[in-house]
Every structure is written in structure tokens, then in C-alpha cells.
Amino acid sequence: MCSESNEKKSEANALFSSAKYENAINKYEEASAICPHYLDYELAVLKSNIAACHLKLEQYKEAIQTATDALESLSRSEKAALEDAKKSSDDAEEHVEEDEPEEEIVSAGAQKSAPAIVKETDAQQATRKRQDDILRIRAKALMRRARARSELGGWSNLSGAEEDYKTLSTMSGLSGTDEKIVRAQLRTLPARIKAAQEKEMSEMWGKLKDLGNGILKPFGLSTDNFQMVKDEKTGGYSMNFNQNQKPK
Structure with missing residues (x-):
């Protein structure tokens, strides 16, 4: 993220902490506007934060939209990260083929007893960290969208909330509080969905x-x-x- 965009994001975070949610939304949007469009992960973080602001303001439709935008950006970021990982792996294989070491004779016993040493390259470490970050932000965006859908109500929104919570239930790394919320929602949503469906029909x-x-x-x-x-x-x-x- 460019320095100016990052500064505005920091200002927005401070405004959010002070419960000035409308002002925080404006700052996050300013940060998004000047953030390079190809930085999908950074844009996803900003969109997810905007969704959190909308939730605080009980602006559930806006929260659903911005959380969805964040998830779409994360999907693009994940695709790019996987492509980078594949490219790094291919480059490493080519380097080994071009610079083969002299054959070293090792006994079968030594091969079995010696632990396999796998060293991550800097590129692999960066890719793994990015994937971990993507999962973390995806969980936040899903939690925010699911809550907004649940609060807004209606057959379609409640069904969407259930799908989001089902996805969250398969994800690792959720906090204990979030896990309790997911389990509770998955218990109560089916009855709410049925009632909303019958009413709308x-x-x-x-x-x-x-x-x-x-x-x-x-x-x-x-x-x-x-x-x-x-x-x-x-x-x-x-x-x-x-x-x-x-x-x-």
C-alpha cells in the first residue's frame, strides 16, 4: 500500500476506535481511492473495515455490499498469490536442473535415519504469510457479512447468512467468541429461515x-x-x- 493510503488508513483506524464511524468510513474510502487498484489484499482490508463501520451504524445493506467487495478482492489476491507460488516453484526447479551437484553416495541406512530438511525460500515464506493473512481477513469479512444478513432479515438474507456461517464453521483460526457465535447462529437460523420463507410465500x-x-x-x-x-x-x-x- 502506498504511504499516503496507509496514513489515511491509520487515521481511519483511530476514528473507528473513537466510535466516529461515519468519519472513519470517509477516511477508509479516501484510502481506497488512492490505493493502487492491483493491490487486492490491501483493498480487501479497507473494504472489510468499512463493513465493520456500517455494522456499528446498523447500515446492514451497505455492510453486506462492502463485505462482499472485500471477499471478491480476497479471491483475486489469493489467485495471484497461488500464481506467484507456482512461478517461484518452477524457477527453483529450473535452477536445480541447470546447476546439478556432483553425485553423493549415501548409504540406505543413513538415508532412512537422516531427517528430511526442507528450507523455505523467501518467496515461499512471503506466499505462505500472504495466504494466512487472506484467511484471517476472509474470516472477518464473512463474520461481518453474515451478521449484517442476519440482522437485515428476510428469506434471502437469512439463507445467505446461514451459508456464510457454514463456511466459517469449516475455517480454522477463529476466536473462541466467533466460534460460539457461529454455532449459535447455525442452531437458530433454520427456524428463522423457515418462518421468513412462509411469510414471504x-x-x-x-x-x-x-x-x-x-x-x-x-x-x-x-x-x-x-x-x-x-x-x-x-x-x-x-x-x-x-x-x-x-x-x-
């Missing part, structure tokens, strides 16, 4: 019924004239028409 059918009644009214009919009857043998449905049913 009921509202949808109500709107469709109103629409149908508006169309049928000029003909002296209503949706009450049509009844869905289940065939117990096949499990399918058929529609019966009741001409005597008066429109409401």
Missing part, C-alpha cells in the same frame, strides 16, 4: 390473488371460483371451477 400468493381478482372481476368471477385439489394417489394438483362461488 404467503405475501406473494396474496398479491397474486389480488391481481387475479382484478382481472376476473369484470367477468363476475374471483380466484375463489378456482380451487386447487390435490390427488392423493399421484401427489399432483388439479384445478376445479366452482361457478356458484360469489366474488368478494
Whole structure:
């Protein structure tokens, strides 16, 4: 991250610590605006921090969006890190092939007893650290998005929150507090999802019924004239028409 962007990030962190969340969002956004677009990991950290601010302000839609932006940036960063790791590995293999040491004769017993020594290159260490950092920020962004979805409610958001918590439940390195939150949410969300689904389906059918009644009214009919009857043998449905049913 460039020095100016990093300075603004530090200012934003201080504002967040002082509970000045709106001001912190502005500073994080300023830092994002001047951060080079190819620094996906650094941008993901800023976006995740903005999501934390939105959560504090109970701006759940904005928190969901910025956390999602952070996760997308992390995916790009992870892909780049893996490509760099592969390139470093290929370069190391080429170097060994070009500069082969003289053959050294070692007895079979010595081969079995001697521990294998694997030394990480600087590039490999940097790649491993970056991958660890990506996992850490991904967990934070997922926790923030899951909480925002859970707080916002609705069938779609609650289902999304459950998926996020399921992903988090498979991740290592979560704090004890976060693990408790994940377990608790995975216990309570299924019932909330079912209730939200039934409510939204009921509202949808109500709107469709109103629409149908508006169309049928000029003909002296209503949706009450049509009844869905289940065939117990096949499990399918058929529609019966009741001409005597008066429109409401």
C-alpha cells in the first residue's frame, strides 16, 4: 500500500476506535481511492473495515455490499498469490536442473535415519504469510457479512447468512467468541429461515390473488371460483371451477 493510503488508513483506524464511524468510513474510502487498484489484499482490508463501520451504524445493506467487495478482492489476491507460488516453484526447479551437484553416495541406512530438511525460500515464506493473512481477513469479512444478513432479515438474507456461517464453521483460526457465535447462529437460523420463507410465500400468493381478482372481476368471477385439489394417489394438483362461488 502506498504511504499516503496507509496514513489515511491509520487515521481511519483511530476514528473507528473513537466510535466516529461515519468519519472513519470517509477516511477508509479516501484510502481506497488512492490505493493502487492491483493491490487486492490491501483493498480487501479497507473494504472489510468499512463493513465493520456500517455494522456499528446498523447500515446492514451497505455492510453486506462492502463485505462482499472485500471477499471478491480476497479471491483475486489469493489467485495471484497461488500464481506467484507456482512461478517461484518452477524457477527453483529450473535452477536445480541447470546447476546439478556432483553425485553423493549415501548409504540406505543413513538415508532412512537422516531427517528430511526442507528450507523455505523467501518467496515461499512471503506466499505462505500472504495466504494466512487472506484467511484471517476472509474470516472477518464473512463474520461481518453474515451478521449484517442476519440482522437485515428476510428469506434471502437469512439463507445467505446461514451459508456464510457454514463456511466459517469449516475455517480454522477463529476466536473462541466467533466460534460460539457461529454455532449459535447455525442452531437458530433454520427456524428463522423457515418462518421468513412462509411469510414471504404467503405475501406473494396474496398479491397474486389480488391481481387475479382484478382481472376476473369484470367477468363476475374471483380466484375463489378456482380451487386447487390435490390427488392423493399421484401427489399432483388439479384445478376445479366452482361457478356458484360469489366474488368478494
